[in-house]
Amino acid sequence: MSFGLDQLFSLPMIATLIAIIVLAGLAHGMIGFGFPLISTPLVALLVDIKTAVLVTVLPNVAVNMISILRGGNWRESIGRYWPLALWVVAGTLVGSRLLLTVPHEPLQITLALMIVVFLLQDKLRALDWSWSKRRPQLAAFVFGTTAGVLSGAVNVAMPPLVIYLMTLELTPVALTQTLNLCFIAGKSVQAIALGVSDATSQKLLYASLPLVPLAAGAVYAGLRLQSRIGANTYRSLLRKVLAAIAAALVLQVAWALINPR
Numbered sequence: 001m002s003f004g005l006d007q008l009f010s011l012p013m014i015a016t017l018i019a020i021i022v023l024a025g026l027a028h029g030m031i032g033f034g035f036p037l038i039s040t041p042l043v044a045l046l047v048d049i050k051t052a053v054l055v056t057v058l059p060n061v062a063v064n065m066i067s068i069l070r071g072g073n074w075r076e077s078i079g080r081y082w083p084l085a086l087w088v089v090a091g092t093l094v095g096s097r098l099l100l101t102v103p104h105e106p107l108q109i110t111l112a113l114m115i116v117v118f119l120l121q122d123k124l125r126a127l128d129w130s131w132s133k134r135r136p137q138l139a140a141f142v143f144g145t146t147a148g149v150l151s152g153a154v155n156v157a158m159p160p161l162v163i164y165l166m167t168l169e170l171t172p173v174a175l176t177q178t179l180n181l182c183f184i185a186g187k188s189v190q191a192i193a194l195g196v197s198d199a200t201s202q203k204l205l206y207a208s209l210p211l212v213p214l215a216a217g218a219v220y221a222g223l224r225l226q227s228r229i230g231a232n233t234y235r236s237l238l239r240k241v242l243a244a245i246a247a248a249l250v251l252q253v254a255w256a257l258i259n260p261r
Contacts, residue, residue, distance in 0.1 A: 005207045016046060018214060021059055025215045028063050029222020032176040033158065035063045035215070036183070037118065040155040041111055041245045045252065049107040050099055053155045054204035057191050059215035060155070064184035066219050068177055081178045084144045084164075085185040088157065091148020092186040096193040098153040100201075105253045111154040112249040118159045119239055119246075129167045139164060144182070151186045152193075 005014050024039035036056065043052035099107065117124070132139035143164035151157035161182055165175050194201045 005210065008203065008207050013046065017043065017055065017211065021056075021211050021215050022218045024056075025059075025063060025218025026222040026225065028067070029219040030225055032067055032172075033179050033183075035219075036060050036151075036155045037115070037158055038241075041115060041249060044108060044111060045245070045248055048104045049111060049154060050104070050201075051204060053099060053190075054194060054201055055208045055211070056155060057187055057194065058205060058208050059211045061184055061187045061191060062212045062216050063219050064180045064187060066216060067180040068184060081165075082181065084140045084161075084178065085182045087141050087144025088148040088151065088161075088182040088186045089189045091145035091150075092152040092190050093148075093193060094145075095149040095152020095154075096190050096197075098149070099194070100197055102153070107154055108249050108253050110150070111156060112246040112253075114150060114154060114156040114159055115243075115246040115249075118156075118162075119243060121159060121162055124159075124163055125166050129163065132164060132167050139167075147182065148186055151183070152190050157183065157186060 005017070009017065020039055020042045024035045024042075027038050028035040039056045039059070040049075040052050043055055046052075047055075132143075143160045147157035147160040150160070158179070161179055165178055170178065191205060195205050
């Protein structure tokens with residue numbers, strides 16, 4: 001039996017999925033991260049959050065693998081901060097269970113909230129996080145497991161990880177590699193956990209395989225565009241788009257509550 005995208009979605013929906021994956025891949029290639037932050041909320045506007053996560057998780061793994069292999073000097077990032085990825089994995093197992101059991105609306109609101117947290121991360125980083133330097137093991141546990149739970153439940157782990165890693169004053173390359181190490185560890189475990197959970201999840205994971213090379217190709221195209229688009233211009237546009245997506249997610253839930261099926 002075929003479980004391709006054409007067996008699960010209409011042609012317009014497939015075309016939209018392809019456009020979203022390409023857009024998220026290009027963005028990730030240009031700044032080194034951001035694929036789940038863009039792809040999952042956009043897909044979640046069209047389908048339920050569980051389907052959005054399942055359709056994007058394997059392309060996410062491929063994208064993170066590309067990012068983690070770039071830049072070299074892995075000892076500074078992966079060799080030093082790999083325990084953080086273990087906490088992310090532990091949290092991801094919990095989050096994946098929540099994805100399978102918690103109703104759609106709370107997860108969608110959580111996804112919108114995480115986008116808002118990402119948009120406010122500059123202000124959040126200005127808070128006093130000095131305790132994380134005094135108690136690094138506790139900080140890695142708190143931020144890592146929190147990021148993992150969010151990754152497993154709504155596919156967005158970046159806000160807590162960025163706040164934590166910024167307090168460590170990593171170089172841009174080390175920060176990007178450490179982020180992607182955590183992402184790929186969490187996403188790989190999530191793909192396995194969801195793949196063995198039920199037949200519907202297996203179908204969605206299998207159907208998403210054609211999106212993997214598409215996402216990888218978009219990342220490489222984004223790398224080529226990296227020097228042609230100003231970083232400030234891109235970040236300003238990204239913030240506006242994410243704010244609009246967060247608002248749309250909240251409005252979508254509000255509409256569903258006002259007009260139950």
